[in-house]
Amino acid sequence: MTMRKKKDQAVPNDFSEPKPVPTEQLYLDPKNPRLVDSEYSVANQDEILKRLWTEFNVSEIVDSIVASKASWKHEPLIVTKEQGKLIIIVVEGNRRLAAVQLLMFPDKSNRIGALGIPSIDEELREDLSRLPVIEKSRRDVWDFIGFKHVNDPQEWDSIAKAQYIARIREDYEVPLSDIAKTIGDRNETVKRLYHGLKVLQQAQQASVFDPRDRYYQRKDFAYSHLWTGLGYEGIRRFLGIREGPRDEKEPVPKKRIPALGDLCRWLYGSRKENIEPLIRSQNPHLRQLDEALRSERGVSALQRGLTLQFAVNAARGDTRLLLDALVGAEQNLREAKGYFSTGYDGQHEIAETISNIHVLASSLQSELQTLNCKHQSLSPNRRTTRRQGRRYSLTTRMKSLTI
Numbered sequence: 001m002t003m004r005k006k007k008d009q010a011v012p013n014d015f016s017e018p019k020p021v022p023t024e025q026l027y028l029d030p031k032n033p034r035l036v037d038s039e040y041s042v043a044n045q046d047e048i049l050k051r052l053w054t055e056f057n058v059s060e061i062v063d064s065i066v067a068s069k070a071s072w073k074h075e076p077l078i079v080t081k082e083q084g085k086l087i088i089i090v091v092e093g094n095r096r097l098a099a100v101q102l103l104m105f106p107d108k109s110n111r112i113g114a115l116g117i118p119s120i121d122e123e124l125r126e127d128l129s130r131l132p133v134i135e136k137s138r139r140d141v142w143d144f145i146g147f148k149h150v151n152d153p154q155e156w157d158s159i160a161k162a163q164y165i166a167r168i169r170e171d172y173e174v175p176l177s178d179i180a181k182t183i184g185d186r187n188e189t190v191k192r193l194y195h196g197l198k199v200l201q202q203a204q205q206a207s208v209f210d211p212r213d214r215y216y217q218r219k220d221f222a223y224s225h226l227w228t229g230l231g232y233e234g235i236r237r238f239l240g241i242r243e244g245p246r247d248e249k250e251p252v253p254k255k256r257i258p259a260l261g262d263l264c265r266w267l268y269g270s271r272k273e274n275i276e277p278l279i280r281s282q283n284p285h286l287r288q289l290d291e292a293l294r295s296e297r298g299v300s301a302l303q304r305g306l307t308l309q310f311a312v313n314a315a316r317g318d319t320r321l322l323l324d325a326l327v328g329a330e331q332n333l334r335e336a337k338g339y340f341s342t343g344y345d346g347q348h349e350i351a352e353t354i355s356n357i358h359v360l361a362s363s364l365q366s367e368l369q370t371l372n373c374k375h376q377s378l379s380p381n382r383r384t385t386r387r388q389g390r391r392y393s394l395t396t397r398m399k400s401l402t403i
Contacts, residue, residue: 018076018132033160050112052098061099076132142168146183159223162197195246196227208261215269232290278308
């Protein structure tokens with residue numbers, strides 16, 4: 001199937017012409033990738049409908065249909081027949097079907113508690129009684145659905161994308177590289193989403209993490225924290241994930257599963273244990289977590305329940321922290337000097353602050369000279385070039401503070 005299509009073209013050219021099917025014969029898809037964290041069957045139609053209504057903005061489609069006084073004939077539903085071809089399941093267009101069902105069948109609205117569904121006139125009811133569908137097998141339309149929802153404006157969230165990619169990879173044995181090529185992915189997003197899902201499933205299967213136990217019970221599970229974090233070297237090394245293709249079903253070695261549980265708690269926290277996550281936003285917290293996990297001292301601090309910043313500081317060590325502090329002080333003093341001529345008008349607090357800075361800088365300079373003399377007297381011929389360069393850098397920074 002070719003995926004080249006015009007901007008306003010709803011389906012590829014090689015699809016058959018849509019045929020009208022009675023609305024009451026159409027079933028919502030229990031395998032809809034949007035329905036993460038739940039196992040549904042065809043019999044769970046009310047549960048699926050309620051989930052779509054409460055979480056996926058079906059109300060906006062209801063309003064659109066009522067406003068236009070017609071269904072979207074230009075965008076037919078894609079269906080497949082299952083259970084001996086007795087059941088017609090909508091594999092593409094579930095939100096649209098949900099909206100039509102709520103408008104057509106008030107008893108469904110009442111059962112799921114959908115409020116604010118408007119009444120419709122007989123003309124619209126007649127229009128919605130039969131919907132245009134194109135029948136295809138799931139295997140025949142995976143590329144079209146993937147193109148539309150994984151790498152196109154009508155996107156699913158990242159966990160839904162990952163589950164759909166995994167279904168195509170494992171049910172139809174399509175290589176990840178072929179999936180990526182078909183849907184136009186040039187950034188290895190397909191591989192990263194699949195890789196992250198396999199790691200998440202390992203954590204769930206080993207009972208070291210359950211997404212339902214995450215500390216923040218918002219609608220969306222922040223799956224992107226995990227699959228993005230797995231791109232960092234320190235996090236991968238902490239989990240023992242080897243470099244290479246990201247198509248393994250069990251990327252984390254069994255001996256590192258406890259470490260995977262630790263990582264998930266740092267990423268998502270635990271409602272049951274009342275543990276808040278260390279990651280509030282990917283930038284800068286994922287980068288900081290990666291830095292902390294590159295050092296045994298940083299890992300130890302995290303495992304003791306200390307803050308992320310404390311763990312980062314432990315990983316950096318005193319020399320790095322000292323240099324960072326000196327560079328920051330120098331930058332701030334240069335900025336202050338630029339404001340001095342126009343900002344100082346005899347204020348006592350400014351004069352006192354400058355005096356305090358001078359005292360601190362003089363004290364640091366004195367300690368530096370003392371330590372340099374001690375190092376020279378203890379091992380004048382054994383100093384490495386690297387240490388000389390480091391002391392020179394610190395000396396330069398401290399001298400600049402006294403200028």
